[in-house]
Amino acid sequence: GPSAARNTAMQIANGEYSYFVDSDDYIDLNLCENILNLMVKESADIVAFNAWRVNADGKKLYLTDDIESGGIDLENALVELMSGRISHYAWNKMYRKDVFKNTWYPHGRNWEDMATTYRLFLNTKKIYCCEDSYYCYVENSNSIVSNINAKALRDIYIARSESYHALKDAYPHVEKVMFPEVVLSAISLFDRSLWADVDQDVL
Numbered sequence: 001g002p003s004a005a006r007n008t009a010m011q012i013a014n015g016e017y018s019y020f021v022d023s024d025d026y027i028d029l030n031l032c033e034n035i036l037n038l039m040v041k042e043s044a045d046i047v048a049f050n051a052w053r054v055n056a057d058g059k060k061l062y063l064t065d066d067i068e069s070g071g072i073d074l075e076n077a078l079v080e081l082m083s084g085r086i087s088h089y090a091w092n093k094m095y096r097k098d099v100f101k102n103t104w105y106p107h108g109r110n111w112e113d114m115a116t117t118y119r120l121f122l123n124t125k126k127i128y129c130c131e132d133s134y135y136c137y138v139e140n141s142n143s144i145v146s147n148i149n150a151k152a153l154r155d156i157y158i159a160r161s162e163s164y165h166a167l168k169d170a171y172p173h174v175e176k177v178m179f180p181e182v183v184l185s186a187i188s189l190f191d192r193s194l195w196a197d198v199d200q201d202v203l
Contacts, residue, residue, distance in 0.1 A: 003105035003112045006090065010100050018097050020090045024138050031134035035094045038130060042071065045096045045124035048086050051135035060136070065092060069131040077127045078167060078174045081118060082181065088114040092135055099123040110152045115159035118167065150189075157185040 006020060017036060021027055039047050050067045052060045066085040080086040090105075090113045099120050105112045121127060160182045168175035 001108070001112075002090075003107050003109065007104050007107075010097070010104075013097060016097055018095045018100070021135075022091055022137075024140050025091065026136050026138070028134040028136075032094075034132070035130065035134065038128065039094060039096070042126065042128045044071075044126045044128035045099050046093050046120065047128045047130055048093045049130040049135070050133040051087075051089075051092045051137055052133050053139065054136045055139050058136075061139075063133060064089070064137055067129045067131055069129060071126065071128050074121060074124065074127065075171050075173055077121055078118060078171055079177055081121065082163070082167075082174055082177045086129070088117045089137075090117070091137075093117075095120065109155045109158070111155050111159055114156065115162060118163045153185070153189045157182075157189045160185045 002022075009020075010018065017039065019032060019035075035047050035049060038044070048065075048067055051064045053062055053064050054060050065087050067080075072080065077086070081088065086092075088111075101123060103116065103119050103123060105116050109115060160178070164175070164178045164182045167178065
């Protein structure tokens with residue numbers, strides 16, 4: 001799965017910077033050069049940028065994020081991440097490799113980037129945002145994102161609950177944004193459990 005692939009890549013990578021592309025998507029030819037130059041110029045540990053959601057015919061439908069260019073402090077970056085204005089996806093960010101210190105994508109879980117991205121943010125000294133769109137996320141009815149089954153709901157709830165408890169005391173503004181999301185994911189999981197098998201330990 002994607003977690004194992006990314007973790008293996010990070011273990012053997014020798015470069016100073018890292019970037020992920022999902023296998024069924026595509027990127028602008030200038031993505032790596034432009035974002036890397038921006039990282040160096042801004043001395044950023046992570047640069048987040050906008051992405052297009054496109055259909056199978058390549059038509060651009062809408063932006064997946066609401067990112068504006070500029071530096072952003074950690075708490076505001078976490079607020080933007082947890083509110084969805086910056087998505088959790090691994091592929092709309094370039095990383096200085098050392099932000100992955102002691103941080104791995106969880107094996108066997110869907111929406112693994114939701115469980116990981118906030119932890120990468122916590123390992124940074126500077127996060128920078130770029131409003132330009134360099135990535136095309138291709139709609140796929142068979143993708144993990146498109147198939148919200150009982151396991152996906154479980155993994156979303158676990159990720160939201162973990163991040164909530166990790167951040168709520170240190171970042172009160174983040175806590176206000178996150179609490180409704182945790183409640184909604186819990187309700188969705190409980191509702192699904194009424195007519196599908198869901199791990200009872202999570203409930």
